[in-house]
Amino acid sequence: MSLLRNAIWSTQYDVLRKECWENWERNYKGMPMEWKLKILLFSLARQNYRKGEQNASSTVKDEDGNLLVDDSEVRQRWKHYFATLY
Secondary structure, three states, X not given: OHHHHHHHHHHHHHHHHXXXXXXXXXXXXXXXXXXXXXXXXXXXXXXXXXXXXXXXHHXXXXXXXXXXXXXXXXXXXXXXXXXXXX
């Protein structure tokens, strides 16, 4: 049963992927490749942000080079860092 379900899902996925690609080509045809890449990267970043994924920005190093992972320590480090800039 799961093999059939996977085959159906795969076929539906391929159809959706083709429709998305055709839509992309129709909307952005003639646009410089650099702009297309920026739009694509922005949309991927937006999707990751909406999913709540956290990147390496949730960890920083302190002045001695030790990795800080605790949220309060990271915030304190950024606060100290920006205070030293001004």
